[in-house]
Amino acid sequence: MYDFAPTAELEPAERYRQLADAADALTAGEPDAVANMANLAALLWExxxxxNWAGFYRMVGGELVLGPFIGRPACIRIPLGQGVCGTAASTGETQLVEDVHAFPGHIACDAASQSELVVPVLRDGKVIAVIDLDAPEKARFGAVDAAGIEALAARIAQRI
Structure with missing residues (x-):
């Protein structure tokens, strides 16, 4: 049994450090990318x-395709350059969106989502996936969140 949970009342930077350590431990030695993404989605949720949504979109044939996640059912395919995820994948840059309704071309998979953080996962300089986090409150994510998820993406890029 795996029991990875953050220590209560942590500073956000320490919480993200513990998340990256848990992700490293949980995916070490497992070659199956889908299994690793599924466990990573669960860790993100914890x-x-x-x-209200945490998971992955994978780069498949020049578009993003839904991967393992936790949350309400989501869009299955997202073209590059469209929405927050497609923008992150096409630019290779983190997208930190305080108000998704103000983001041009936002794709609303869950009407409850108000803010979003999408971090590209790069392997050998190419986007292979994005980590997508949605929250039901505006401005939920900040620079510490972005830095923490970017560190996670770098750490697990060879395992998904």
Whole structure:
């Protein structure tokens, strides 16, 4: 049995450090990318408070395709350059969106989502996936969240 849970009352930077350590331990030695993404989605849900969606979109054939996640059913395919996820994948840059309704071309998979953080996962300089976090409150994510998820993405890029 795996029991990875954050220590109560942590500073956000420490919470993200513990998340990355748990992700490293949980995926070490497992070659199956889908299994690793599924466990990572569960870890994200455990470690990042205030989410209504956490998971992955994988780069497949020049578009993003839904991967393992926790939350309400989601869009299955997202073209590059469209929405927050497609923008992150096409630019290779983190997208930190305080108000999804103000983001041009936002794709609303869950009407409850108000803010979003999408971090590209890069392997050998190419986007292979994005980590997508949605929250039901505006401005839920900040620079510490972005840095923490970017560190996680770098750490697990060879395992998904």
């Amino acid at each position: 470690f990042v408070p205030g989410l």
